[in-house]
Amino acid sequence: MASPMRIRAAAKDGVTEVRVLMSHVMETGQRKDSAGEVIPAHFITELTAKHNDKLVLSAEFGPSVSTNPYLAFKFKGGEKGDKITVSWVDNKGDSRTDEAQIA
Amino acid sequence: MNHQRRDALKAGSGLGVLGLLATVGLIRPEMAHAAWNEQAFGAKSLDAAFEVLGAGKPAVSGDVVLNTPDIAENGAVVPVGVVSNIPGTEYVAIMIEKNPYMLAASFTIPEGTQAEVQTRVKMGQTSDVYALVKADGKFYMAKKEVKVTLGGCGG
Numbered sequence: 001m002a003s004p005m006r007i008r009a010a011a012k013d014g015v016t017e018v019r020v021l022m023s024h025v026m027e028t029g030q031r032k033d034s035a036g037e038v039i040p041a042h043f044i045t046e047l048t049a050k051h052n053d054k055l056v057l058s059a060e061f062g063p064s065v066s067t068n069p070y071l072a073f074k075f076k077g078g079e080k081g082d083k084i085t086v087s088w089v090d091n092k093g094d095s096r097t098d099e100a101q102i103a
Numbered sequence: 104m105n106h107q108r109r110d111a112l113k114a115g116s117g118l119g120v121l122g123l124l125a126t127v128g129l130i131r132p133e134m135a136h137a138a139w140n141e142q143a144f145g146a147k148s149l150d151a152a153f154e155v156l157g158a159g160k161p162a163v164s165g166d167v168v169l170n171t172p173d174i175a176e177n178g179a180v181v182p183v184g185v186v187s188n189i190p191g192t193e194y195v196a197i198m199i200e201k202n203p204y205m206l207a208a209s210f211t212i213p214e215g216t217q218a219e220v221q222t223r224v225k226m227g228q229t230s231d232v233y234a235l236v237k238a239d240g241k242f243y244m245a246k247k248e249v250k251v252t253l254g255g256c257g258g
Contacts, residue, residue: 015217026225028203028225030203045139046139054213054215055213056213056215056216057210057211057212057213057216057220058210058211058213059208059209059210059211059220060139060140060144060208060209060210061207061208062144062204062206062207062208063204063225064199064202064204064206064207064208064224064225064226065207065208065222065223065224065225066179066180066181066222066223066224066225067179067180067225069222069223070182070221070222070223071220071221071222072184072220072221072222073210073216073217073219073220073221074216074217074219075215075216075217076215076216076217077215091139
């Protein structure tokens with residue numbers, strides 16, 4: 001099970017900025033280990049972000065996204081204390097959902 | 104650093120060697136997931152990716168702004184930001200031309216969310232980075248070269 005995401009959300013002038021730092025190896029499937037064996041690909045494929053129950057962003061990642069992916073985006077609305085939920089699924093079927101409150 | 108791989112890539116113009124490895128089964132695309140756009144993420148050229156996404160030949164637009172460093176010292180972590188000033192932007196994709204799989208990430212922007220995303224990507228070598236934007240059913244793009252001094256896709 002992966003470590004928790006770090007989610008920061010801040011509302012300012014009617015716009016909420018969300019920043020997410022995920023913890024994931026994001027292995028490309030291109031690298032080899034010291035024995036010359038290909039390290040199997042293991043990366044986040046899909047991500048969704050919700051403000052309360054409203055979808056505010058959905059994303060698809062490929063293996064080119066960096067290890068421990070970072071994502072920032074902005075949406076209109078959002079009040080202090082509202083709930084932001086971010087979920088991801090990776091290509092091995094692991095998933096993770098974390099919540100944060102708008103500050 | 105894995106010198107064998109570097110040499111292999113140099114010798115075989117990249118894609119040829121990868122194609123060969125794929126046919127021998129050394130690289131298995133373990134990318135089976137229901138909703139994930141496997142075809143688009145498997146695309147190995149810009150034109151192929153555009154075609155899968157139905158973008159055809161997107162027009163270069165000054166309203167699509169690609170924020171990247173000119174020179175990335177570490178190819179493993181290259182910050183990329185895309186801002187679209189086109190009204191009705193519903194989709195944003197980030198592509199790196201010279202990576203083995205071009206498409207790095209794509210974002211679906213619902214109503215109310217601003218067309219402004221930032222993330223970090225890996226780059227194997229100096230390459231053009233593309234931002235593809237879909238607004239009102241039309242595709243636009245922006246392009247910028249990022250020089251990489253240390254590749255981020257090798258061993």
